[in-house]
Amino acid sequence: MYMELKQMLDIQKIRKDFPILNRKVNGKPLIYFDNAATSQTPQQVIDVIVDYYSNYNANIHRGVHALSQEATDAYELARVKIQKHFNAKSPHEIIYTSGTTHSINLVANGFSSLLTKGDEILISALEHHSNIVPWQMLCERTGATLKVIPMNQNGELVLSEFDALLNDKTKLVFVNHISNALGTINPIEYIINEAHKVDAAVLVDGAQSCPHIKPDVQSLDVDFYVCSAHKICGPTGVGMLYGKEAWLNKLPPYQGGGEMIAEVTFEKTTYADLPHKFEAGTPNICGGIAFGAAVDYMNAIGFEAIAAHENELLDYATHQLQQIERLKIYGTSKEKTSVISFNVGAIHPYDIGTILDKMGIAVRTGHHCAQPIMDFYNIPGTIRASFMFYNTKEEIDTFIAALKKAVLMLS
Amino acid sequence: MTIEAIQNDIIDEFSMFEDWEERYQYMIDLGKTLPLIDEKYKTEDHIIKGCQSKVWVHANLEDDKINFTADSDAIITKGIIAILIRVFSNQNPKAIIDANTDFIDKIGLKEHLSPTRANGLVSMIKQLKLYAIAYQTQLN
Structure with a gap:
């Protein structure tokens, strides 16, 4: 074999x-x-970028003209490609972001309204430090406590310590699928399974895993999974947040702006449905389309x-x-x-x-x-x-x- | 010697090297000869920010001239500091403030001048000049 x-x-x-x-x-x-x-x-992704700017560059979702419709179709088709790649249930569970860091901040910010003093967030000792800061900020805002799952000399998480740290107060567990500094593949199946026993949500950072592994978010039963396109042969400045629909509906919008609203008056705004609720403003359209092309390229190999x-x-x-x-x-x-x-x-x-x-x-x-x-x-x-x-x-x-x-x- | 004369000497020395290997070997050797900073100055206050390797610099004024001592945990960085110290040490503050640093380009180390370069050559020069400005203010 x-x-x-x-x-x-x-x-x-x-x-x-x-x-x-x-x-x-x-x-x-x-x-x-x-x-x-x-x-x-790869050239295949570069060609998609050049083709976009050469032939159908336009703002999406709003225009009635041909270019806008072509761009919208390509952007939404890419979302479907990403959905299929990660085996999400539906395309609207895929939120385009500017990358992993943005995706993590989106979730951390959303949890501000869900946490109260005394709640606990578990993160792993193997994190990229940009991944530690959003949780520290979240804890400062909410009074929740940040706990760290320690690692051993081999660079592996100590699961017995993880078990001991999990309790009814644990609301969120954050762990990378693969450590960027050491390359360790973390046992996320186990972590997700155990965290769900205490009803904690699990966010997995897939920035380092996506170039090597094709994660199936449904079989993992993970609540949130995030990655950046530039780690998998796509362009910089674009990434995604996968969230289970129920969780994404629970989180409040992250940024206000165009695209994310259904109706606006000076008295009240109603928010758009998923995924647009989290996609304020003109997105990285070309980046999203190229992200889809990168996913195609990797899968073809x-x-x-x-x-x-x-x-x-x-x-x-x-x-x-x-x-x-x-x-x-x-x-x-x-x-x-x-x-x-x-x-x-x-x-x-x-x-x-x-x-x-x-x-x-x-x-x-x-x-x-x-x-x-x-x-x-x-x-x-x-x-x-x-x-x-x-x-x-x-x-x-x-x-x-x-x-x-x-x-x-x-x- | 004036700063300019020392810089010209260094340019002459580097012009004898045929390739990057000789140039870097020379810097590595220079790094080994660096006048080491007194251990008591290897503190957070003396660290130059913006370097991937740690760099400590200390300055003192004697007979209106500044003496620099420094250290780093990376040997190539030490070599670069050794060159800077040779140029700027034992000079009066005004001369240090006014000195231009084009010689770095001329000895083939231009790549270290990029602001993204992790060794922070730019930060080092800035720090040496800041010391000079501080002492110049004292002298005035």
Whole structure:
């Protein structure tokens, strides 16, 4: 089975879809291993963006003219593509947002009116710190308390602690599907199931999982699931919030403006139905359409084949890295995706990242916006290499050789 | 030596390097020679914000001239600071305030001047100049 899947991906053909992979950086062919920050864009998605602005750019939902109708149709068709991809029950459970952060803030803001003093919100210790702030703000507004599910040395959540933290006061559990800093895949099925036993809602951040996994929101029974298009070969500035219809109806609108209203007088406004209630103002129309194209592109390749190839890259790179003296990998969960966070001895990650860049290799260095995780390991940061389906073993070989050279220069 | 003369010396030295590797190896070596800051100044007050690596700078005025000492937890950053200190240390505040920093471009380190660059070369220069402005006010 594994071998068959492997053969399904013709990497050289796939690489031709990505114009950027042909460019040189500092005179060397680009090796792009910063995919967890943002993925690259295939020609098929670029074409959709160019086509939109070349042929049917118009404001949507209101115009009676042809362009407006074409744009509206394409935008709503993309919503259906996204709905089908995540297997949501209906398209209006998919809310377009500007990205994961916006989606999270939308939910956090909505819960302001649902929480009271003494209520508890559980978040995981593996969060991106931009994901911690909205909940701290929510707690300040409502008097609710923020509790943290701790992690162990392998970068896994300690589920016994999670069980102990859950109680009748828990109203919301927030956890990422995959940690951006360590690549750990969290056991969200278990978390959702247990949280529902105390009637707590669960919001899952899928920013890092969506490039690797095709989540089925109905079978997960998750209440909210969020992601950004730019992590899955789409453009920046657009993302989505999936919410169960009942939950979305419970949350008040997030922003006031056009599109989100049914009727306005100076005395009273009635809000539009889902999904428009949460989509005030002119949205990122082109972005939404391109998001749909990105979902099509990823599905045409196929997520099973993607996962098989990426797992192979992960195993290969992990093995190669482990041969380097003094190299330590952070995040060693058995369940992880193609993200490797590491340091070499006491060399500062920034130094290694700088030298790798001179050799055309893009990695991430620093705390990956996950300062609490770095504090946990007592390190200033890590070097993070993250792979997508368009990366190759040959690129990993070049990266390993470059890394050895950097270590030699810096020792 | 004037700031300009020191900058010209540095430009001459860097012009001998054939490629980025030699340039960076030199900076790494320079980093190892950096006049280290006294441990007691490695505090939050002395950290330059805007750098991915930690950078501490301390300044003191002696005979109307400023002496800088610094440290960083990243070696390339230390090399960059070593160059800046060589240029700006032991100069009077007015000269530091007036100095231009075009030489950074000329020694092939322009990439570090981008405001997005995590090493914060821009922040470092700004901090050194702020010290100079503060001491200049004292002298006036």
